[in-house]
Amino acid sequence: MRSFLDELATQRWDDHRYYHHSRINQSLHLVSALSFIVAYGLLFVDPASAALLAWCVSMTTRQAGHFFFEPKGYDHVNRATHEHKEDIKVGYNLRRKVVLMALWAAVPLVLWFAPSLGGLIEPAQGLRGWLHDVGMAWLALGVAGLVFRTVHLFFLQDLRTGLVWATKILTDPFHDVMLYWRAPLALLRGELIDPMLHAQRGPRGH
Template sequence: MTFLEELQKQRWDDHRYYHHNRINQFLHLLSASCFVISYGLVFFHPAAAALVAWLLAMTLRQTGHFFFEPKTYDEVNKASHDYKESVKVGYNLNRKVVLLSIWALSPVAIYLEPTLFGLLTPAQSLAGFISNTALVWLFIGFGAVIFRTVHLFKLMGVQSGLVWMTKILTDPFHDIKIYQKSPYYILKGEMYDTMDDWYEEVPADQRA
């Protein structure tokens, strides 16, 4: 596959396997909007960008995955939850638990070791502590993307790793595009996406 074909396939697999629930889609729409704001802030207020990204965007996004997405057998794609977890290109639920645990425990680490072993200037106030925590969260976010990208270089090849990194970085804009109608479907009482529209758009050789 070309780079763009593989990008389309990764997006398609991510959508069809992990975004059946309309509430999850709506939470992704909100999350994506927060991420776009975070992208704008990172050039001027990196700490604020990290707070928006982790406390708002990531919380909304992962709430959708952990609490609303069904974990039963996927009749639409004829796949078990365990199978989908095993073929997930990016962070599956188990990897997300590890990542979110690191994120949640990092303020504790900063509290116990204010300089974080010489990496930070010790905070003199609550505002300073929050700022230091936000900067560590920013590093964790970038580090998680780079780590998985390099890992995918080894597992699937350089192109697949770069495709995934591109997908992750552009997901906010893509999510806004494809999930903007999720509130409408929820109001209609349609709680699950049948994927019919997407199956029509995706080339036949990329559907399986």
């Protein structure tokens, strides 16, 4: 258990120091985290609505931060190029995220033009029914994306790495709130980039 928690701390630390320099990105992650927490609660009473909230608010704000605001140049804090960071990323790098988000965008179109999915499901009745089906399909996509990369990591690295990553993803909303609740305040001060003064202390010093 100690080694599991140590690796979890390392994955979280690497994710923060490599991919969250922009205060705008950090602030969007705060919005994403809070809406994900609401979606977690909603999951027990209305899974389709939970998925709609998670994908339409949580995921879009989260990925917008990475795609549009996070610096893509040389990372002087960590002495690493963007290309190197993308190559060593444990989870979904930008290339994999493009594929995932393309599938996300395709789901509503597929269900609009083929509401029964070729006879696999009962066709939706009206807009409300279509939204429900979209939400359930997005929920399935989210679970599939998590399981696929977890199992992929079993083969690329080892069983523990995959399980640690899955644990990190599921608990990221709570951790991100603790990590980035000050980011909007920094933005109000005009600070667009986190100076990362804590980067030399490592995961335990943050």
